[in-house]
Amino acid sequence: QSVLTQPPSASGTPGQRVSISCSGSSSNIEDNYVFWYQQLPGTAPKLLIYRNNQRPSGVPDRFSGSKSGTSASLAISGLRSEDEADYYCATWDDSVSGPQFGGGTKLTVL
Amino acid sequence: EVRLVQTGAEVKKPGDSLRISCEGSGYNFTNYWITWVRQVPGKGLEWMGRIDPTDSYTNYNPSFQGHVTISVDKSISTAFLQWTSLEASDTAMYYCARQEASFWASVWFDPWGQGTPVTVSS
Numbered sequence: 294q295s296v297l298t299q300p301p302s303a304s305g306t307p308g309q310r311v312s313i314s315c316s317g318s319s320s321n322i323e324d325n326y327v328f329w330y331q332q333l334p335g336t337a338p339k340l341l342i343y344r345n346n347q348r349p350s351g352v353p354d355r356f357s358g359s360k361s362g363t364s365a366s367l368a369i370s371g372l373r374s375e376d377e378a379d380y381y382c383a384t385w386d387d388s389v390s391g392p393q394f395g396g397g398t399k400l401t402v403l
Numbered sequence: 404e405v406r407l408v409q410t411g412a413e414v415k416k417p418g419d420s421l422r423i424s425c426e427g428s429g430y431n432f433t434n435y436w437i438t439w440v441r442q443v444p445g446k447g448l449e450w451m452g453r454i455d456p457t458d459s460y461t462n463y464n465p466s467f468q469g470h471v472t473i474s475v476d477k478s479i480s481t482a483f484l485q486w487t488s489l490e491a492s493d494t495a496m497y498y499c500a501r502q503e504a505s506f507w508a509s510v511w512f513d514p515w516g517q518g519t520p521v522t523v524s525s
Contacts, residue, residue, distance in 0.1 A: 330512070337518050
């Protein structure tokens with residue numbers, strides 16, 4: 294059971310905007326940066342968002358991250374079929390002195 | 404191009420020992436930590452631990468401490484994940500990733516290796 298809570302699934306149609314939430318606590322999200330990873334089927338995870346809202350080069354600006362208090366969210370606008378993947382939030386957890394991942398959200402593009 | 408290349412698939416029996424590797428290229432290997440992440444089939448990501456290639460300092464997830472050992476040979480830009488006695492519950496995909504070293508509490512992992520599937524079965 295992860296200390297970061299994500300919805301197990303999300304869905305949308307092409308062109309829509311979807312949002313995935315990540316809920317934590319004062320020992321993790323509140324005082325630390327949040328990162329997001331995308332895992333396409335059968336592949337290794339890929340860094341999607343770092344330090345709450347920064348995009349690595351090559352990541353489309355359709356992807357955006359935000360954080361407020363003990364929660365964070367990933368938004369994907371202009372949804373495309375190739376966005377169908379598992380999405381994980383991650384942050385440092387002071388109580389274990391190490392990184393923690395959320396349980397992951399499976400995004401389906403209908 | 405920055406790359407991490409991992410060992411191929413492993414099939415072992417309970418009680419066996421195993422060491423898998425992760426070779427970095429395309430960057431200064433000692434400027435970044437190497438982290439290891441487990442993914443049980445059909446499940447999420449779990450951080451196992453990390454190592455600083457400069458001095459081999461390690462930092463483990465308490466859930467994995469004592470069951471695995473992370474090591475490094477900086478002369479060949481390679482990190483290792485090792486078990487002395489595997490269990491069936493160790494069956495999983497294991498990923499290494501380059502981790503930002505400039506900030507202690509960073510969870511910046513990029514890029515990731517392709518993964519090493521480990522199957523433990525009698």
